[in-house]
Each structure stands twice: as C-alpha cells, then as structure tokens.
Amino acid sequence: MEKSLLRYIWRHTRRQQLFILAIVAASMVPYFLAFDLPKQIINGPIQGGGFESEGATQAYMDFTVTLPWLGTIFQFDGIPLDRLETLGALSGVFLLLVIINGLFKYYINTYKGRLGERLLRRIRYQLVDRILRFPPSYLKKVHAAEVSSMVKDEVEPFGGFTGDAFVQPAMLGGQAIAALFFIMVQNFWLGMIAATMVAIQVGIIPKMRHRLIELGRQRQVTARHFAGKVSEIVEGISTIHAFDTSNYERADVSHRLGHIYKIRYDLYQWKFLVKFVNNFLSQLTPFLFYSIGGYLTLRGNLDVGQLIAVINAYKDLPGPLKELIDWDQARQDVQVKYEQVLEEFEAPMMIPPAVHTLAAKSEDKSFSPLAAVNVTIEDQSGARVAEGVSVRFERGETVAIIDNAGSGAEALAEAFGRVAWPVAGKITLQDTDLLDLPESVSGRAISYSGADSYFFHGTLKDNLLYGLKHAPTSTVTYSGRDATQRRWEMHEARMAGNADFDIHAEWLDRSTTSVRNGQKDDLKNSLLAALDAVQLTSDIMDLALHSTFDPEVHTELAARIVDMRHALRSTLSVKGLSHLVVFFEPDRYNIEASVGENLLFGTMRQGAGNENSLLDSDYFYDVLRSAALLEPLFDMGAAIAENLVDIFGSLPEDHPFFQQMITLSADEIDVYEQLLQRFSERPEGVRPNRDELRAMLRLSFNYVELRYRFGLLTPELSEKIVKARDLLHDKLPAHLAGLIERYDPHRYIALASLRENILFGKLSHRIADAGEQIRAVASGVMHEKDLYASFLGVGLEFDIGAGGRRLTLVQRQKLNVARSLIRRSDFYVFNRALPGLDRRVQNEIVKNVVDFLKEQDHDPAIIWVLSNTSLARLFKRVVVFDRGSIADDGTFETLEQESGIFKTLVA
Amino acid sequence: MLLKEEVQLLRRIPYFAKVDPCRLKLLAFASSRVSYDADQELFHQGDAGDCAYVLLDGSADILMESPEGEVKIGEVKGDCIVGEVCLLCDGVRTATVRTTTPVEALKICKDAFSKVLIDPGVTREVTRAFAEQLHRTTSELDRTRVGQRQLVN
Secondary structure, eight states: OOSSHHHHHHHHHHHHHHHHHHHHHHHHHHHHHHHHHHHHHIIIIITTTTOOSTTOOEEESOEEEEETTTEEEEEEOOEEEOHHHHHHHHHHHHHHHHHHHHHHHHHHHHHHHHHHHHHHHHHHHHHHHHHHHSOHHHHHHSOHHHHHHIIIIITHHHHHHHHHTTHHHHHHHHHHHHHHHHHHHHOHHHHHHHHHHHHHHHHHHHHHHHHHHHHHHHHHHHHHHHHHHHHHHHHTHHHHHHHTOHHHHHHHHHHHHHHHHHHHHHHHHHHHHHHHHHHHHHHHHHHHIIIIIHHHHHHTSSOHHHHHHHHHHHTTTHHHHHHHHHHHHHHHHHHHHHHHHHHHHOOTTOOOGGGGOOOOSOOOOOOOOEEEEEEEEEOTTSOEEEEEEEEEEOTTOEEEEEEEESSHHHHHHHHHTTSSOOSEEEEEETTEETTTSOHHHHHHHEEEEOSSOOOOSSBHHHHHTGGGBSSOOSOOOOOTHHHHHHHHHHHHHHHTTOOOOOTTSOOBOGGGBSSOSSSTTHHHHHHHHHHHHTTOHHHHHHHHHTOOOOTTTSHHHHHHHHHHHHHHHHHHHHTTOGGGEEEOOTTSOOTTSOHHHHHHOEEEOSSTTHHHHHHTOHHHHHHHHHTTOHHHHHHHHHHHHHHHHHHHTTSOTTOTHHHHTOSOOHHHHHHHHHHHHHHHHSOTTOOOOHHHHHHHHHHHHTOOHHHHOOOOOOHHHHHHHHHHHHHHHHTOOHHHHTTEEEOOTTSOOTTSOHHHHHHOEEEOTTBTTHHHHHHHHHHHHHHHTTOHHHHHHHHHTOBOOGGGTTSOHHHHHHHHHHHHHTBOOSEEEEESOOTTSOHHHHHHHHHHHHHHHHHSTTOOEEEEEOSSGGGGGGSSEEEEEETTEEEEEEEHHHHHHHOHHHHHHHO | OOHHHHHHHHHTSGGGTTSOHHHHHHHHHHSEEEEEOTTOEEEOTTSBOOEEEEEEESOEEEEEEETTEEEEEEEEOTTOEESTHHHHSOOBOSSEEEESSOEEEEEEEHHHHHHHTTSHHHHHHHHHHHHHHHHHHHHHHHHHHHHHHHHHO
16 A cells, blocks of 8 residues: 555546546636626626616627637627616526536535545455455454554545545645735735745644644544553453452543543644644734835835735635645645554565455365474464474374473464464475465365354354355346446445455355255255254254244244144143143133233233333223222232231341242332231222332232232132233233234244243143153154254344354354364364363264264364363374474374373373 | 141141241242142152152152162151251252152242241251151161060070
C-alpha cells in the first residue's frame, strides 16, 4: 500500500477524480450565470432599463457565435419581448438556473459520496485481507479489539476525505488565486501586501497545526488501546469477579479515560488558539489596507475608488483561503491516521496472495509423506522449543507424539497445522515446502485440531461443517430482481477491489467428507459418525429436546412430532405404563400440574414479567369473576397461607427450606401472616383489595394438590377451573395473546420445548423412576418413527454464541475434534486436543477417532500429540520428544522394551 | 392421604412420637410421596442410603443376601419406617427392601431430615428414640448370642 493517502486515493480513483473535476468546472457556468441574472432582472424589466418607450421590446436570447480568424459564423437575433414578457422570461431562466445548480450540486455530492464509500470499502477490505495474510506469530502480538477498531472506526474519515481530496484544493485554490489576481489588478502594492499576508497564513498555520496532528495521533492510539481494554474486560469478566479485581479495573479505566480527556482538552485549546491566530491574520490584512491604503490616499498617491475596489475584492479571499487551510488540516489529519493504521498492518513475511487463491475443484489426489526436515521452531520469546527435528510420516500410519520435557511435540504439530512457522528447516508435504503450497492443498490434505480452538458465532452445524467451506461449489442462478441485485453487488465489489465470490452460493464441498460412498447422505453420515466418535451425540440430543423451533418453518417436523406424541401415548398404554404421565387434556384437570397451569392450559412465552402482565391485567380478573373462581381461589390462597405460616412460621429466616420447598422468603411468610391477621379482624363482607387478592391468588396458582397435600382442591373446583379455560382463551386481548399459546393435543406448541411437545403432559412425581422409564420408551418410539436424525438436526441448529461460549469447555473440545473428523484428509493432526476430559473419556474418544478414521477408504495418517501419555498404546508408532528434539521413535512394543524415557513416561 | 393424616401417622412412629407436631408437619411437607408396584425395590443392599421410607399402605419384605441366596429377615407394613439408620449416619444399605403389594410411602430424605433437625429440641427427642431402639436391639442381640452359645454347648 502507498505511503501517502493522497497517492493511494489518486491511484485508485484517478479517472473519477478527473471526471468530477470536469463536472465541477462545468457547474461553474450556470453558477455564475445565476449570479448575474438578478442584476439584469432589476435593471431591465423592473427598473425599466431598455424599456423607456411605450411598447418597446428587447431581443431575448440573441447571441452570436464568433470564432477567431473565421469571424461570425452564426447569429441569432433573438425573440422580441415587451417589458412584462421579459420579466417572465428572465424569471423563468432564473428558476431554471436554480434547478440546474441544485441538480449539479446533488450530482456532485452523490458522486463524491460514492467515491468516498468505495474507497472506504476498498481500504477496509484490504486491511482484512492483510489480517488473513499475516504470519501467525504476528497475530499473537496484536489485540483483536484494537485491530477491529482500526478497521472499523479509524479508517472511517478516509471515505469522507476522498471526495474532496482533489476537487476541493483545485476549486478553492482557483478561487483564491482569482481573488488575489483581482486585487493585484486593482493595485499592485496593496496586492503584494495581501499576497504576503496569505503567504504568512499559509506558512504559519499548518506549522501550528503540527502539534494538533500530534495530539490527534495520540488521541487515536489511546482510544484504540481503550477499545482493547473494554473488550478485555468483557472477555475476562469471570476472572475479574473470581479475584475481586473489579475496582482495579475501574482504576485502570478511569486512568485511561483521564489520559484521553487530557489529550482531548489539549486538542481543544490548541484548536481554538490556531483558530484565533488564523482569524487574526485574515483580519490583519484589511487593517493594513485601511491604514496604509488610507495613508496613501491622504497623501494623494492612491485614489479613493481604487482603495474601495481593493477592499471589495479582498472580501472574496479569506473564505476560500480558510477552507483551503481547513482542507490541508483534514489532509494531514487523515494522512497521520493512515500512517498509523498502515504501520499496524505492515507485517514482515506476509503470506503471499497466491497461497490463498480460490481453488474451487478439490483435486482428488493424495499427498504423502508429511515430513519435517531439520526443523527449528521458536516460541514468542525467541526460545527454541524444537531444534533440528527431522521426521517423516507416511499415509496409513497412526502416530502418538509425546513430550518428556519441553514442548517440542506441540510445536511440531503446530508447524504441521501452519500455526507456527519454522525459523529454520522446513515442513514438506510430498517434498514441497508447506509454506509454498497453496492453502487449498495443505488446508485440505491436513486437518489440524489444536487445544485452543475457535468457534464462529452461529449454529453448531455451521461450525461443524466449517472445515468444508473452501470455495463455492455451485453457482446460483438468479432471476428478476435478485439478478439485478447480484449484478450490482458484483459490479460494486469489483469497483472497490473486493472479491466478488457469492456468499449465497453453496460453499459446502460435499465431495470431501470423510465418509464417502458417492451417496447423497455422505455428509449426514460423516457428521453423525463424527459426533458419535467424540461422544457428543447425547449432548446434542439434550440441546434439541430443550430447544424450541418455529412450526411454521418446519411444518413437516412439527406434524411428525405431534404424531410421535400420540404414538408415545399409545405405546405407554400398551405397555401398561400410562400412569407415568398425566397428559394434558382439554376437558380434564391435570392433577400433576398447578392450579395456574390448569387454568392457563398453555405455555407462556419465556421472559421476565410476562407472567405479571397476565396477573395484572383486568381481563384476567374479569374472567375469574365470571367463572365464579375469584372467591374460591382467594379462599384457597388464604388456606394455603395458613398452612404455610403454620409450617414455616417458626423457622429461622435463613433456613434452607425457604429456597428448597417454596418460592417464598421468610419475610413473605411474615407478610402472609399479617394479611391473615388482618382478614380475621375484618368484619364480614368487606372485600379484599386488589393487592390482597393478588397475593392470595399467587399462592393458589402455584398449588399442586399432590405435592402440598393440604386437601384444598375439591372436584367441583377443578371442574370450574377446566371450564374457565375456554373463557380465558376466547377473548384474550391482543397484548396477552402473543404471550400465551394454548395446549392442543393435535397441534405443535411453538412456545414449548421439543420435550414438552413430545410428552405433552406431566410426569407423575410419585413414581420414583418415571423419568427414566419414559425416556426409554420415548427413545424407542423416536427410532420407530425415524425421528432420530431430525431431532439431532434440531439440536444442530443450536446457537453456540460468540466464540462458542454457550457450550461447555468439554463440548467445545469435542466439537473441535469432530469438525476435523468430518473432513477427508490425508493427515489428521491432533495437538493435545482433548485436555479438559478425564482419562477414561479421553481413552474412549481417542480410540473411537482412530477406529473411525481407519474404517474409511482413504487410509489417512493420524498424528496425535498426547497429553495423556498412557494412551500411546492405541497407536502403532510412537515418537518421544525430549527437550525439543526427538529422543525415541519406533513402534509401541519396541519402545516399551527398549526406551528408558518411554517406560517412565507410560508407566 | 392428606398432610394432616401423614402427620398423625408419623406420630405413631416411635422416633417421632415426642417431636413437636409442627415440626412433623414440616418434615411431612418436605418429604415426598412415592408409589410402588408390587415386586419393586425400595432400595438394594449395598447401595448408598440417602432416605428412609414410611409405609403408608401396602407391605414389603426385608431381604438379606447370604451365600444361599436372598433370605427374608423381616417384613414391613403400614405405619412402619425402613432405612431410617441412614438418616443419622452415612453408610450403605444393610438389606434390600422389596414390595410384596403395591406400596404408598412417604420418602424422607436425609437432607430434609437433617434440616428439620436443626432445632435442638427435635434432635433430642429423635436421638432418645434411636437410643431406646438401639437398647432394644442390643439386648435382643445379647439374648440371641446366649441362645447360640447354649445351642453350641
């Protein structure tokens, strides 16, 4: 990239800049015509110039085209118009000129805006492209939030500047020179004075602004660091809470903000000082005109008319001059920003663009061997973690690499994964240096999974299949509006030097999955097998069961789940297990559910305050009243309160039962006790107020007879509650209708989870192992109905959050291995990929992975750097590293007998 | 069966006979009701114990494993408590309890029990009852030993 922003802009927008300059020049013509016209209108038709006699006419639009040497070649005598007609015609021309000027201005501004936006797009793209091409060691030093703040915020002003980069100085410079020239014409010496003052202004002000620019640079750097700090706080929030360092962070932030404040305040002081000096200098010139010019006039060396003409002419100079100086200020400002940004983005040893060339077609070719030739690797501090390592791996091998002392094995694996670059020697794949190979070859022939995996914000599935998205494998054919849109996108991308790959094309390369039988379901099979191998399937099933989906989108699945609901029910009844679940029936009270759930008979949208909005609505009370439930439920609440006060009243405030047994605190029990007291003292017939009503209803809604066993739910009452369901749902007001979805045995309930939709009832809590029994039956029904894959599909749609943080650490590590397993590669390199798992699970997963990959037909090599050395027995060959070099290399059996180091490691 | 009735029933059990009814109500409330079919295990010999069962209805056999297979060493019916030892100390089940008829029981968990026991008055009453039970068991054991010795002689 160019060192100077102006040069950069010129290089990429040269043609457009010249074009817009021409347009600007052309726009000057109507602009000056519009200046002259008012004078003509006033002097001519209004004041009557040229219309002195009655019925006099003036020729309108007469013109003559005259060329030098050739003389007049065309003459138009004009249309004779009288005074009123001329007024109309001239006013019309004025209006026309106003419109033309406005259109010019509009066009120029949009053009400049577009120019700027394109350049901004280009520069941002180039910066991100550079990030993608940074050598790995360089990226370890930079702060992600700072880089993103540079790409996003710091380049922003470049766009605004681009449009004015050349047009502004050309225009303003022209105007200033014209004004100066005009003064010179009036009087040479006064003109010289003005010119000198201009020279001083142009010389001094930018110098003074150097300090401003320096401050601006500091401001930029501190703001960038501040952005980095804020993101650090967000990312490290758990550490901050764990160690009680929040106030240390507050102090740090406050200190940084203070520093930024100081810089910004300094900036203001200087800015306005410079402004003052600038204004002073431009006002000094008229002072000199008045004093010196006046003196000369008094002495008789200058006549009054000339002096006034000079002073008048001077009016046009400061405006453009000031703007010109402002432009220069802006230029220096963006130039400094540009240099700043460029500095961070100029890394030594960038990955050459050729390495990243898009290669759509995966060559169906195998690469082997993978070798290290005399490789030396340094860590960030420059210490040599691996030295002179030479080793060679062929396809089909299973190799465990273990470290005795040091971290040579890890470093070597990183070099295989292109995560670390050797400082000496080279890694070769089929005798070509890995770093010279395009990533489209190395990134497909080698699947690398390290311990520090990263996941992108999106669904589980997106992340699992991430390793298959090398290039668009199909082109989308657009039609109609979409086609226009796509053409526009491609055109704009090219205009800004961006890549025009279609993100909406199919990027999944289905031909490079690990399970490959040439069938359509290769991808699905690879995915399921990979998940099984890393033991992630049951986790995903759980995610699925707890998730909700939109039945409008997945109509078929919703219908099949409702079908499964009925099948589960009949299976349970066939097996004589119907008592395990109390199903939701529209016309029956569900004894395992609370009074509130029975009344609502539906699911409420998850969210704070949703329940309250129902409990607080007048509608709800009206329904209860008309169903004759208000009083019985109030009485029920009061009876519950009595019981609870009786049971919990004497317990100490911090007794754990308050959390465990009921959702009330000791204070609330006290409140209920007082309420009961108040009721008992109250004369008959006094109605409870709304708050009292609400307090008691709250208790009765949570009441489950089977659990509380207070004997408060009579058959009559439950019948009434069932009848009130219709009443409640029939005229639900709009603001509540969106919050509640009524249960319907024949419909999928969108607000309820998959699990709730399948079960569609409450587990009997009296039967000790009801949950396990149901799970076993439901799993059978699921397989019978062929819903297993569909459910996993729902689970795979789980949004894993930023960086995969909604998954547990163990799940992330498993996912990281699984996404390698889905890919078809010649070499699978696992670099301490499962450190968070316990030994037994590690053992199982490593075995599963090796077995799975060996089952496939492409005979890959598996290279696994083990953190748990005892797992080495699962591999045929073992390489032992000791202090950065290879100490032993051989089959497990030979090493077990011969190698001293190995024996101590594995024992 | 309602909470009130459960409290009445608990009071008939020697350990809880002298405990304040209010506390018993709390204990009953904190415990859960469970149902079993005939021929289901309440718990198995050797498992870690974490709760006791008060049989409200139905009956169950107490079985012990011996080299010759399971041997029935006793029976529990309504108003009886089984597995109560684990409420006061950690340990494994010394026998298996299997239902012979459908059983309705109150499951008292150790956790809930110990939280009700926070009250010193309750603790005293319960430990006294346990001590009396222990006293009875020991004297029974002594008598058995004497009987065995006589048999040997």
